[in-house]
Amino acid sequence: GQNIDQPTEMTATEGAIVQINCTYQTSGFNGLFWYQQHAGEAPTFLSYNVLDGLEEKGRFSSFLSRSKGYSYLLLKELQMKDSASYLCAVSQDSNYQLIWGAGTKLIIKP
Amino acid sequence: DVKVTQSSRYLVKRTGEKVFLECVQDMDHENMFWYRQDPGLGLRLIYFSYDVKMKEKGDIPEGYSVSREKKERFSLILESASTNQTSMYLCASRTPGTPFSGNTIYFGEGSWLTVV
Numbered sequence: 001g002q003n004i005d006q007p008t009e010m011t012a013t014e015g016a017i018v019q020i021n022c023t024y025q026t027s028g029f030n031g032l033f034w035y036q037q038h039a040g041e042a043p044t045f046l047s048y049n050v051l052d053g054l055e056e057k058g059r060f061s062s063f064l065s066r067s068k069g070y071s072y073l074l075l076k077e078l079q080m081k082d083s084a085s086y087l088c089a090v091s092q093d094s095n096y097q098l099i100w101g102a103g104t105k106l107i108i109k110p
Numbered sequence: 111d112v113k114v115t116q117s118s119r120y121l122v123k124r125t126g127e128k129v130f131l132e133c134v135q136d137m138d139h140e141n142m143f144w145y146r147q148d149p150g151l152g153l154r155l156i157y158f159s160y161d162v163k164m165k166e167k168g169d170i171p172e173g174y175s176v177s178r179e180k181k182e183r184f185s186l187i188l189e190s191a192s193t194n195q196t197s198m199y200l201c202a203s204r205t206p207g208t209p210f211s212g213n214t215i216y217f218g219e220g221s222w223l224t225v226v
Contacts, residue, residue, distance in 0.1 A: 004152075008150070033215075040220075041219065041220070042114075042200065042217035042218055042219050043153075043200075043217050044217075045214045045215070045216075048214070087152070087153070089153075097155065097158075098153075098155075098215065100152040100153040100154075101152055102150055
């Protein structure tokens with residue numbers, strides 16, 4: 001079957017670092033996306049990984065290991081505005097349809 | 111700036127009513143999608159369209175239909191609304207890309223539908 005797993009909820013402190021994990025089992029693989037979604041708003045694109053390794057983009061980094069079916073999103077110097085849900089999605093080989101995880105709700109405390 | 115616009119943010123409909131959710135994108139994207147989002151379940155694909163007048167069923171098409179008469183507009187139709195269709199509906203669009211292009215999906219603001 002096809003499955004994407006992420007923790008349901010995480011809590012972190014302002015200024016700290018947090019790592020959100022995503023594991024996947026899909027019939028094909030054509031890249032992994034991370035999206036951010038604030039409550040009541042549309043998801044917005046954060047990152048895309050298709051090759052193994054770390055992609056850094058400012059305070060956010062995303063890592064992929066295709067052999068392990070594993071990715072993580074790393075958020076540094078956390079700010080209150082980072083409180084949101086973070087969605088992991090995998091693009092499969094055929095017709096680029098995305099399989100979505102249920103999302104991780106990140107709560108930032110002062 | 112990229113724009114996907116959904117016509118209604120909040121709707122309340124009665125069981126059995128026909129419901130139309132409209133979505134318009136201004137990016138000349140070929141692909142358009144309708145998802146529903148429920149707590150703990152993530153985004154589930156209802157229908158998608160590769161191009162004008164083309165449509166394909168997603169994972170949960172039962173109880174829904176779609177229409178794509180113009181490239182920029184993709185409509186979701188609930189023929190006879192039921193309470194289990196109470197949800198948040200997200201429209202999205204994308205230009206198909208080659209592998210490794212990381213072609214991004216752009217989402218609308220979402221439509222919160224309550225069926226009573």
